[in-house]
Amino acid sequence: xxxxxxxxxxxxxxxxxxxxxxxxxxxxxxxxxxxxxxxxxxxxxxxxxxxxxxxxxxxxxxxxxxxxxxxxxxxxxxxxxxxxxxxxxxxxxxxxxxxxxxxxxxxxxxxxxxxxxx
Amino acid sequence: xxxxxxxxxxxxxxxxxxxxxxxxxxxxxxxxxxxxxxxxxxxxxxxxxxxxxxxxxxxxxxxxxxxxxxxxxxxxxxxxxxxxxxxxxxxxxxxxxxxxxxxxxxxxxxxxxxx
Numbered sequence: 001x002x003x004x005x006x007x008x009x010x011x012x013x014x015x016x017x018x019x020x021x022x023x024x025x026x027x028x029x030x031x032x033x034x035x036x037x038x039x040x041x042x043x044x045x046x047x048x049x050x051x052x053x054x055x056x057x058x059x060x061x062x063x064x065x066x067x068x069x070x071x072x073x074x075x076x077x078x079x080x081x082x083x084x085x086x087x088x089x090x091x092x093x094x095x096x097x098x099x100x101x102x103x104x105x106x107x108x109x110x111x112x113x114x115x116x117x118x
Numbered sequence: 119x120x121x122x123x124x125x126x127x128x129x130x131x132x133x134x135x136x137x138x139x140x141x142x143x144x145x146x147x148x149x150x151x152x153x154x155x156x157x158x159x160x161x162x163x164x165x166x167x168x169x170x171x172x173x174x175x176x177x178x179x180x181x182x183x184x185x186x187x188x189x190x191x192x193x194x195x196x197x198x199x200x201x202x203x204x205x206x207x208x209x210x211x212x213x214x215x216x217x218x219x220x221x222x223x224x225x226x227x228x229x230x231x232x233x
């Protein structure tokens with residue numbers, strides 16, 4: 001199994017350009033997440049999805065859109081990239097979103113996508 | 119301010135030394151996760167703690183969650199260069215029943231182990 005795969009792994013954009021990050025998981029997980037990681041800030045949740053066809057905002061959703069048309073894929077879009085969106089983006093998935101109900105709340109992470117906006 | 123505070127922010131130790139990383143919140147933690155990250159790579163799951171007073175170990179790494187479920191510690195015994203990386207704690211600190219498993223993360227602790 002590939003687990004969680006993110007593409008592309010690296011990208012350089014100019015301010016105002018648009019792009020889409022693709023996350024694919026082959027574990028039949030219901031929940032998928034997009035985080036961004038910045039120095040000294042840890043991981044911050046951008047958007048998440050609790051199932052196919054659903055999306056919801058996380059802590060820092062502004063400037064991003066997402067779609068979950070298929071259960072295995074979660075797309076993160078930047079319509080008009082800004083330098084403040086320079087970051088490393090991580091996708092994650094989990095079978096269950098409730099760790100207190102079962103032990104399957106573990107998040108499985110992709111290897112990250114490094115985005116630079118000039 | 120961070121809802122989860124990790125300390126220290128960075129740590130440099132000599133191989134063979136013991137070390138502890140702390141993760142603290144002012145709110146109750148409903149599920150506390152420890153992850154390790156190597157530069158340029160994704161996060162590797164280490165352990166999850168749910169119950170107050172719970173302690174888990176894997177090889178030379180032990181994690182504990184205090185009775186109040188507001189603080190967790192990660193202890194590494196006899197550190198090795200392979201332990202180097204960034205350690206992140208993540209937790210669901212929202213009210214039980216209202217969260218969809220949205221993990222909040224600390225800012226990370228950078229561990230360097232000198233041979």
